[in-house]
Structure formats: C-alpha cells, structure tokens
Amino acid sequence: MSTPSVRPKPREAPPELLVLARFEEFCAWLLAATPRWPKRARFTLTRRIEEHALEVLEELVQARYERNGRAARLARVNLVLERMRRLLRLAQSTQVCSAAQFESACRGLDEVGRMLHGWRTSLGERPRPAPGEERVE
16 A cells, blocks of 8 residues: 655745735726626726725735835725725615625625735734724733
8 A cells, every 4th residue: 555645735825925816806806897887887986996906906016025114005005995995885875886796895805904904913013093092001
C-alpha cells in the first residue's frame, strides 16, 4: 500500500489581497447588475454608486502597493463604503434596485467592510470612538 502524498497546506493570502479580490468580485457583480436598473436613475444614482465602487477599487490597489499613508487611505475607503451603503439604501427605497439586489449588495459591502477593518487593525490602527463617546483607557 502506498502512502498518500502529503500536500502542504496552502498559505492564506495577506488581508489586503483578500479584500482586494473580494471587492473585485463585488464590482463585477455590481457593474453587471446596474445596467438593468431603471433608466430614470441611470445617470444619477446608478452612476454615483458605480463611481464609488471604482474609487474603492482604485484606493485598495494603491493601499496594497503604497506603504506611506496606508492607514489614511484605508480610512478614506471606509468612508466611501459608507457612502455607497447610503446610496444603495436610497436606491432600494426608491425602487431603483430590487430587494434581492439590495441584499446582495449589502452582504458584499459588509464582507469587504469587515475585511477592511481587519486590515486596518493589522496595521495597528485603534478604532476611534463614535462622536459623543468618550474613550476609557
């Protein structure tokens, strides 16, 4: 009887690569979904959501390869993700996108947001308290 070959366990990609890959998947899904949204929103809300998604993708690529200012860049990405969430809520409430599309988009943004938080934490960034909260040390 021969012994099975032992394959080394594949190394997990660094957090910045995982978040970049997930967001690329999200962008591909979003850019395929938005052309089916109503024409009345195509040049306003749809365009803004798509621009935000592409901005996040560009910022993530730059954060991946530029070491200086990485924490500030990731903080900007987080802000753009929050703006995207708000725009998607508006799209859903005005019936521009379906409930299923809204749910898929929110799941994708939530996953990327959690991964982004992990990347920021791995850089030693401490979470900031919400406005009005005091930090207890």
